[in-house]
Amino acid sequence: MTAPIPTRVHYHKKDRQLELTYEGGESHRLSVEYLRVFSPSAEVRGHGGDTATLQVGKKHVGLKNITQAGRYALKLHFDDGHDSGLYSWDYLHALIRDREANWADYLRRLEEAGASREPLGIEIKQL
Template sequence: MTAPIPTRVHYHRKAQELELGYDDGKSHRLPIEYLRVFSPSAEVRGHGRDTATLQVGKKFVGLKDITQTGRYALKLHFDDGHDSGLFSWDYLRWLIENRETNWADYLQRLEDAGASREPLGIEIKQL
């Protein structure tokens, strides 16, 4: 898979969405929570589906920073401290194309685990 490279990346802080714009004029917005729970890091994905760690309590997660890694990926620095894993253009395209299926599967796994998107305890953010 050789995904197109975005020509524009914008973080919509208030909406908590990452927008990827392309040469053809199309753009896609992905919720930060979706990106966080589908992080390509070994910490989240494990070393196979059976070793993946279900991400819970990420409903209000945001971004602290975004850095480009070469010409092939973005590194997202989430405000919950998670910043491992590189979001390659191919992986971002896969997330865009499979968003509905991925999200439904995630919500089902949360339900099966008796877990929630809501954070535990009091949310503390530094501005």
């Protein structure tokens, strides 16, 4: 798969959404929560087979920083400390394409686990 490369990447901090704009003006917004729970990192996806870790309590997660990894990916630095996944242009494009199915599957897995998108305990944000 050779996905298009965004011409602009913009973080909407208030809405906690990452906007990817492509040549011709096509634009897509992905919630930071969605990006976090579908991180391509081994910490989230596991090391093959059925070793993925269900991400819970990520509803209010935001981004601290975005850096480019070469010419092929973004590295997202989440405010919960997670920053080990590289989001290739192909992977971002797949997240856009499969957003509805991915999200429905995630919500189903949360329900089956008796888990929640809401964080547990008191959330403390660093200023």
